[in-house]
Amino acid sequence: MSAKAKALLMTLMVFGGIIWYSLGHPGLDKVTELKARWAEKSKITNTKKPKTRNTKVGSSIGKVIDQYNGVNVYYNGSVGNVKGRNVTKDGYNLGLKYQCVEFAKRYYYERFGHKMPDSYGHAKDFYDTNLGSGQFNKARKMWQFANGGTTRPLPEDLVIIGPSSYNSFGHLFIITESHDSRVAFVQQNPGANNPSRGSYKLIQRNGRWTIDAPNVLGWLRK
Secondary structure (H helix, E strand, O other), rough: HHHHHHHHHHHHHHHHHHHHHHHHOHHHHHHHHHHHHHHHHHHHHHOOOOOOOOOOOOOOOOOEEEEEEEEOOOOOOOOOOOOEEEOOOOOOOEEEEHHHHHHHHHHHHHHHOOOOOOOOHHHHHHHOOOEHHHHHEOOOOEEEEEEOOOOOOOOOOOEEEEOOOOOOOOEEEEEEEOOOOOEEEEEOOOOOOOOOOOEEEEEEEOEEEEEOOOEEEEEEEE
């Protein structure tokens, strides 16, 4: 560009600026608004998002994920995980951390000071198949009732699930609610992605009560 052309361009820019300003600088508000929006956007983009609490079950083994009547339920990840044996100060064996059996025995120990004479065994071993419904289970020092018997399951009863093709050890859970057609429960070690709470249909027929779930043997009562 020649020197004359540059001089002409500068003159036009100066005079154009004077005219724009004298007319009230139209469009400045729009420019200011766009600049403000850009600044706000940059602020949001550059601000770190606050950390949120991980409420999904499964963050770390031994983490408290639930509580029932003041007794903690711990996360165990895979059902086969074991973090050592939990023994009380007075020497009572609560079981392997953090299996379903450990929670059951710890619950009755902390809530009632209850100690089972036989403090060992898998979940399936808690139900004595040689006893009739309504008889006293001496090994667990609890009353035993059969699924499908005449005794209705109640809150704080310990329900025993027998072995199956995919679980040879059985499982335990504690009833939290008992309604005419449903029981709710709390459990420990149901699997890495399964919740600590659940419910099953409760069937009442001809004076008999049945928890409608696979392999339920019955329940024990303190």
